[in-house]
Amino acid sequence: MTAPHPRVILQKEAEKTPENLSLFDRLRRKAAAANQRVLMPEFADARVMSAASFLARTGVARPVLVGDPGEVREAAERLGCSLEGIGIDDLSPEERRACAERLFERRRAKGLTMEGALSSMEDPLHRAAAMLRMGRGDGFVGGAVRSTADTVRAALAQVGAADGARTVFGAMLMECPHAAGGTRRLMFADAAVAPDPSPRALSETAAEAATFFAFLTGETPRIAFLSFSTKGSAEDESAKAMREAAELARKKHPGLAVDGELQGDAALVDHIAAQKGVTDFSAAGRANVLIFPDLNSGNIAYKLVQHLGGARAVGPALLGLAEPMCDLSRGCTDEDIVDAAAVVSLMAKE
Ligand SMILES: CC(C)(COP(=O)(O)OP(=O)(O)OC[C@H]1O[C@@H](n2cnc3c(N)ncnc32)[C@H](O)[C@@H]1OP(=O)(O)O)[C@@H](O)C(=O)NCCC(=O)NCCS
Incomplete structure (x- = not known):
């Protein structure tokens, strides 16, 4: 027998005053003003x-459940949730075929068959992503049940990269209340998509993550390319790759505060950075946009900080796509889904 998922009691927004609002609560309030449709x-x-029920009740976003209306009503009844204020939408059989033809044309050279494309359109993740592209929603939140690989595949197939973007990646926004010196807000990237990114992809990830971090928090982004080495303390190929990525980012974006390669402590704590020979503290010692060398480190790090460090985390927001999409961890709570809907609404408004 599967144990029931521990449901989190949704916070009582009304009890909070502007002074005691966390970043995430402020994002929810801003999202409510944006009033976007979020496909789920x-x-x-x-x-x-x-x-979805909470979003509709509080107006943080306008949720749209993607699927057959009868199945949605049945699920709502089974789960004891009201559908008041919640939209229901799905692609018609004709629209599914048209989307399948589009996908087939784009991927036939890579061996996709029309049967394969039609079968993709049976997948609700693909249908919701296609509906986002078609303007039937303003943002997408998925991945509470399905894996990140499935969610990102649907995103890449149906939505694709934004014009001029080559790197799609996942960014986690973290609020760490127990950090030394008080609450710190950080962005971790890539925490979701590319298992082994090149220095070029890492530098693009950093620039995009920095813009997104500034947009969500209003804070100046300070980027650290992380490694087990600080400024040449180890001469490993992976450390050199982070040094190269930092150099590429610095050259391409001279206005951004960038440093690397840095160990986690040198990135976050200024006196440790100084002990390790760092002399420029524009990013080192107080970094807030952390770029990880690969998906293992990025994904493991955010989960440790969330579950051991008590950080509140939202995402991974999928950046570099043509439309606003947010993935979730399968370990997410309903609170996390509300936060993801708020973030995706703000991405849509931008
Ligand atoms: C993301 C992922 C699913 C893509 O793998 P895939 O399905 O094999 O996709 P492909 O490599 O065939 O690429 C499909 C298309 O997407 C593009 N693509 C793949 N990864 C991309 C990226 N990070 N950025 C931009 N485009 C990307 C490819 O270039 C290709 O484009 P094309 O069809 O125009 O040629 C895969 O890299 C993966 O599983 N990543 C790990 C996800 C995960 O488990 N995360 C941890 C949990 S949070």
């Missing part, structure tokens, strides 16, 4: 249904 394909999950 995984309606059969209790956390998703509860988050």
Whole structure:
């Protein structure tokens, strides 16, 4: 028997005053003003249904559940949730075929068959992503039930990269209340998509993550390219790759505060950075945009900080795509889904 997922009691927004609002609560309030439609394909999950109901009740976003209306109503009844204020939408059989033809044309050279494309359109993640592209929603939140690989595949197939973007990646916004010196807000990237990115991809990830961090927090981004080495203390190929990525980012974006390669402590704590020979503290010692060498380190790090360090985390927001999309961890709570909907609404408004 599967243990029920521990449901988080949604916070009582009304009890909070502007002074005691966390960053995430402020993002929810801003999202409410943006009033965007968020497509949510995984309606059969209790956390998703509860988050949709909360979004509709509080007006943080306008949730649209993607699927057959009868199945959505049945799920709502089973989960004891009201559908008041919640939209329901899906692609018609004709629209599914048209989307499949589009996908087939784009991917046939890579061996995709029309049967394969049609079968993709049976997947609600693909349908919700296609609906986003078609303007039937302003943002997408998925991945509470399905894996990140499935969610990103649907995004790449149906939405694709934004004009001029070559690197799609996942960014986690973290608020760390127990950091030395008080609450710190950080962005971790890539935490979701590319298992082994090149220095070029890492430098593009950094620039995009920095813009997104500044947009969400209003803070000046300070980028650290992380490694197990600080400024040549180890001469490993992976450390050199982070040094190269930092150099590329610095050259391409001279206005950004960038440093690397740096160890985590030298990136975050100025006196440790000084002990390790750092002399420029524009990013080192007080970095807030952390670029990880690969997906293992990025993904593991954010989960450790979230679950051991008590950080509140939202994402991974999928950046570099042509439309606003946010993935989730399958370990997410309904609170996390509400935060993701708020972030994706703000991405849509931008
Ligand atoms: C993201 C992922 C699913 C893509 O793998 P894939 O399905 O094999 O996709 P492909 O490599 O065939 O690429 C498909 C298309 O997307 C593009 N693409 C793949 N990764 C990309 C990226 N990071 N940025 C931009 N484009 C990308 C490819 O260039 C290709 O484009 P094309 O069709 O125009 O030629 C895969 O890299 C993956 O599984 N990543 C790990 C996800 C994960 O488990 N995360 C941890 C949990 S949070």
